[in-house]
Amino acid sequence: MDQVETHLTSIDVTDDHVKIILATYKFSKDAKFWWKSVTNQHKVKEMSWDMFKELFYEKYFLVPKRWELREQYNSLIQGTMSVTEYENKFTSLSRFAQEIVRNEADKTRKFISGLHYQMKSLITAQYFKVYSEAMERALMLEAKVKDRNAGREQ
Known part of the structure; x- marks a missing residue:
């Protein structure tokens, strides 16, 4: 996630929806399946970048x-x-x-x-x-x- 944010900053992407599209573009295997389930449960076009990160961290960076x-x-x-x-x-x-x-x-x-x-x-x-x-x-x-x-x- 840090690398993704660094890249997005370096190319000056500020729109949350575009950030999410670019961040998920390279997902593969489990992450791709996870993202598909997220798109079925959430209105991704209205999702904020912070919400995306929170969902990502909940899945891949456990709360404890x-x-x-x-x-x-x-x-x-x-x-x-x-x-x-x-x-x-x-x-x-x-x-x-x-x-x-x-x-x-x-x-x-x-x-x-x-x-x-x-x-x-x-x-x-x-x-x-x-x-x-x-x-x-x-x-x-x-x-x-x-x-x-x-x-x-x-």
Whole structure:
């Protein structure tokens, strides 16, 4: 689904019905049979892209697994990960918590709350509302800490 959405974005498809047609075009075997049953049960021409994704995830990405990934997102902390590793995991899991992260400010607060304590306190003091700015500041702080630790070792 991520690849499909990337392709649709890259060719600038915005119409939900066209997105669904293009997404289902390459379905084969089980997916093709599943889609045929969906078209018999739903008004596909009126279906939104979000509804299509929800039906797809219900079939191929079971609810317990989605709940597990949402919980991983909720409890995600940086721990021993670098900021880049933490950010990658954060971004990967955030798609399963869209109702938790409703806007940029929510996303930013969640990202900052999972950072190492020292980094979190420095970033929180500056109060970032934009996720990319908070992540960039975390990367800069991490680099400073590494430089300082390397200096101590020498």
